[in-house]
Amino acid sequence: MNMSPLHQEFVLHFGEMGSRWGINRTVGQIYALLFLSADALNADQITEALGISRSNTSMGLKELQAWRLVRLKHVPGDRKDHFTTPDDLWEIVRILIEERKKREIDPTLTKLRTLEMQGPVGDDYSEARISELREMIEMMTGFYEDMARLETEQLVRLMTYGSRIAGVIEKVGGYLPSSKS
Amino acid sequence: MNMSPLHQEFVLHFGEMGSRWGINRTVGQIYALLFLSADALNADQITEALGISRSNTSMGLKELQAWRLVRLKHVPGDRKDHFTTPDDLWEIVRILIEERKKREIDPTLTKLRTLEMQGPVGDDYSEARISELREMIEMMTGFYEDMARLETEQLVRLMTYGSRIAGVIEKVGGYLPSSKS
DNA sequence: CTACAATTTCAGAAATTTCTGAAAACTCTG
DNA sequence: CAGAGTTTTCAGAAATTTCTGAAATTGTAG
Numbered sequence: 253m254n255m256s257p258l259h260q261e262f263v264l265h266f267g268e269m270g271s272r273w274g275i276n277r278t279v280g281q282i283y284a285l286l287f288l289s290a291d292a293l294n295a296d297q298i299t300e301a302l303g304i305s306r307s308n309t310s311m312g313l314k315e316l317q318a319w320r321l322v323r324l325k326h327v328p329g330d331r332k333d334h335f336t337t338p339d340d341l342w343e344i345v346r347i348l349i350e351e352r353k354k355r356e357i358d359p360t361l362t363k364l365r366t367l368e369m370q371g372p373v374g375d376d377y378s379e380a381r382i383s384e385l386r387e388m389i390e391m392m393t394g395f396y397e398d399m400a401r402l403e404t405e406q407l408v409r410l411m412t413y414g415s416r417i418a419g420v421i422e423k424v425g426g427y428l429p430s431s432k433s
Numbered sequence: 434m435n436m437s438p439l440h441q442e443f444v445l446h447f448g449e450m451g452s453r454w455g456i457n458r459t460v461g462q463i464y465a466l467l468f469l470s471a472d473a474l475n476a477d478q479i480t481e482a483l484g485i486s487r488s489n490t491s492m493g494l495k496e497l498q499a500w501r502l503v504r505l506k507h508v509p510g511d512r513k514d515h516f517t518t519p520d521d522l523w524e525i526v527r528i529l530i531e532e533r534k535k536r537e538i539d540p541t542l543t544k545l546r547t548l549e550m551q552g553p554v555g556d557d558y559s560e561a562r563i564s565e566l567r568e569m570i571e572m573m574t575g576f577y578e579d580m581a582r583l584e585t586e587q588l589v590r591l592m593t594y595g596s597r598i599a600g601v602i603e604k605v606g607g608y609l610p611s612s613k614s
Numbered sequence: 615c616t617a618c619a620a621t622t623t624c625a626g627a628a629a630t631t632t633c634t635g636a637a638a639a640c641t642c643t644g
Numbered sequence: 645c646a647g648a649g650t651t652t653t654c655a656g657a658a659a660t661t662t663c664t665g666a667a668a669t670t671g672t673a674g
Binding site for chain 2: 256257258259261262265269272273274287288289290341342345355356359360363367370373374375377378379381382384385388391392394395398399401402406407408409410411412413414415417418420421
């Protein structure tokens with residue numbers, strides 16, 4: 253690996269964390285490498301930097317593209333495909349949340365709705381527990397979708413206020429502007 | 434497996450989702466089973482219901498306890514340990530977020546801080562990218578910790594208001610009550 | 615169309631994770 | 645403290661995931 257010590261440590265860390273994040277070591281390393289790279293890299297550069305096989309790089313990039321965490325960028329005069337991560341960290345966070353929601357939450361929400369549709373086929377406790385779970389998930393995803401609509405600017409302000417906002421809600425009570433801004 | 438069709442489907446689904454959630458199939462199934470069960474179950478009941486080995490049940494329960502998602506409950510007159518999930522879904526969500534933060538975010542935050550402490554050992558772009566990432570993570574975890582301090586009641590109201598809250602912030606501007614309520 | 619460059623696919627090898635059964639270690643009870 | 649009941653540990657088996665090299669496919673320039 254021909255990388256600065258900084259790159260090296262960062263890349264190895266992302267590789268180790270990969271399995272906890274639901275991606276594999278290589279995918280984590282590729283992402284880390286691109287994240288720290290000022291300009292786009294092609295697959296051969298990644299392969300060489302990480303000391304992995306060319307096919308592994310190909311599969312890793314494919315997965316990262318499926319996650320929308322890595323983008324193709326054409327460099328004029330070079331036939332090879334080049335890859336980058338989005339610059340805007342807020343965008344990355346949004347993508348991460350959306351993709352995780354899609355993979356980790358939506359299938360369960362669908363399943364819960366299906367189970368409820370089947371009518372009362374279980375004991376009362378189970379039925380109630382499932383409804384309650386579905387409602388909770390709907391509330392949280394609804395809130396997320398609402399927040400995702402905000403401009404970054406507003407979002408940062410909201411997050412900076414933190415829990416102080418709760419006090420405001422108490423005060424303002426029902427006199428809030430309507431939902432669709 | 435001697436479970437109602439409802440339990441069966443729910444348990445199998447959680448088993449399948451397990452790998453996406455960072456737990457294994459068995460752990461997902463054990464959790465699902467306990468989640469739907471009105472009363473606490475002992476390890477043998479779980480073993481029988483899921484058709485797995487007794488030792489696997491033991492390890493699964495241990496992991497779920499490490500996640501704080503399952504609790505030990507002593508049933509008078511029975512020497513066996515019995516297990517349940519917390520009733521309050523909000524509590525479960527809080528625990529889930531905290532534990533995932535601990536496993537998926539905190540180690541990286543620590544690593545980023547360490548890298549920054551080492552002084553300027555990389556190129557400017559990388560250094561900047563790492564600082565930016567650390568700041569973003571700190572902001573988000575700070576916001577979460579702030580929200581976690583709220584009562585469930587307040588949190589629900591906040592989530593129900595959704596993005597309308599952004600408009601309120603605009604209006605109220607700097608005249609918010611101080612952070613410590 | 616041909617020849618070469620670049621990328622992807624995929625079967626099997628390698629590595630990792632999960633699961634089991636047997637044994638060890640607790641923990642009550644009499 | 646003996647012994648039955650219960651839980652945990654752990655080495656190896658089984659299953660799953662990841663990785664590789666070779667072959668197939670796609671893309672491009674002449």
